Amino acid sequence: LLSLQGKNIVVMGVANQRSIAWGIARSLHEAGANLIFTYAGERLERNVRDLAETLEGQQYRIFPCDVTSDEDIASCFGAIKAEVGTIHGLAHCIAFANKDDLKGEFADTSRDGFALSLDISAYSLTAVAKVAQELMTEGGSIVTLTYLGGERVVKNYNLMGVAKAALEASVKYLANDLGQRNIRVNSISAGPIRTLSAKGIGDFNSILKEIEEKAPMRRNVTQEEVGDVATFLMSNLSRGITGENIHVDSGYHILG
Numbered sequence: 001l002l003s004l005q006g007k008n009i010v011v012m013g014v015a016n017q018r019s020i021a022w023g024i025a026r027s028l029h030e031a032g033a034n035l036i037f038t039y040a041g042e043r044l045e046r047n048v049r050d051l052a053e054t055l056e057g058q059q060y061r062i063f064p065c066d067v068t069s070d071e072d073i074a075s076c077f078g079a080i081k082a083e084v085g086t087i088h089g090l091a092h093c094i095a096f097a098n099k100d101d102l103k104g105e106f107a108d109t110s111r112d113g114f115a116l117s118l119d120i121s122a123y124s125l126t127a128v129a130k131v132a133q134e135l136m137t138e139g140g141s142i143v144t145l146t147y148l149g150g151e152r153v154v155k156n157y158n159l160m161g162v163a164k165a166a167l168e169a170s171v172k173y174l175a176n177d178l179g180q181r182n183i184r185v186n187s188i189s190a191g192p193i194r195t196l197s198a199k200g201i202g203d204f205n206s207i208l209k210e211i212e213e214k215a216p217m218r219r220n221v222t223q224e225e226v227g228d229v230a231t232f233l234m235s236n237l238s239r240g241i242t243g244e245n246i247h248v249d250s251g252y253h254i255l256g
């Protein structure tokens with residue numbers, strides 16, 4: 001029922017084994033997808049290569065792509081086109097904000113910090129979708145990752161909340177543009193997960209604790225659980241869904 005055999009899927013944003021992108025990659029791999037990884041900066045290439053080597057029987061490919069650069073995006077997807085031709089899916093698992101902007105008051109956000117965070121965390125989805133859609137000649141699925149802080153105020157999430165609001169609105173506009181080409185665009189709103197990026201968010205431990213105490217399921221979610229929903233969204237099972245935001249957060253978002 002759920003097979004991604006023969007499907008070429010690009011995974012952007014693996015930084016280390018805790019990355020949500022890595023949870024997505026493992027789930028996609030289990031469903032039989034051919035994976036193409038992109039990484040930002042030489043520092044991460046080794047990490048991604050070492051992790052990809054652990055995927056049994058996987059003939060993975062790996063390309064550099066810093067999403068702040070249109071040239072990087074063009075050459076990355078140019079290389080993917082040359083090597084694999086058609087792609088069927090793309091997982092965008094990328095965000096950035098300066099640490100200082102993830103604590104204290106949102107009102108203190110600087111102009112430069114705002115521009116950089118919105119560029120990497122929100123605009124990059126559009127920049128990448130614009131180029132990736134050319135390779136989705138048989139239709140496709142684009143999935144990005146967001147967080148509840150984009151829908152309502154979450155302490156310390158500050159600038160990243162504004163970036164996620166822009167990202168979630170981008171999902172809807174992109175879904176509307178690309179729908180006629182049978183390309184679907186959706187987001188997963190993940191509950192808090194301890195990753196490298198999460199380390200930047202002030203008092204992250206208390207956010208995790210709050211979920212354990214109050215979420216309907218009284219526990220936090222894992223990279224694997226987010227990964228499995230991404231696999232569903234990449235698969236034919238979700239063919240009627242686009243412009244949607246699916247919460248994988250133990251139900252926490254239903255609380256007022």
Ligand code: 0WD
Nearest residue numbers: 015019020040066067094095145147190192193195196197
């Ligand atoms: O609790 C969490 N961890 C949640 C994360 C809850 C809900 C959503 N998310 C989102 C994040 O906001 C992000 O969009 O999930 C996505 C993945 O984040 P992650 O797995 O939590 O974090 P991490 O493993 O650090 O991956 C984010 C990666 C970067 O890692 P580093 O640590 O090097 O900043 O985003 C990538 C990079 O690999 N990234 C870029 N990729 C291309 N070009 C760039 C860039 N300029 N900047 C960052």
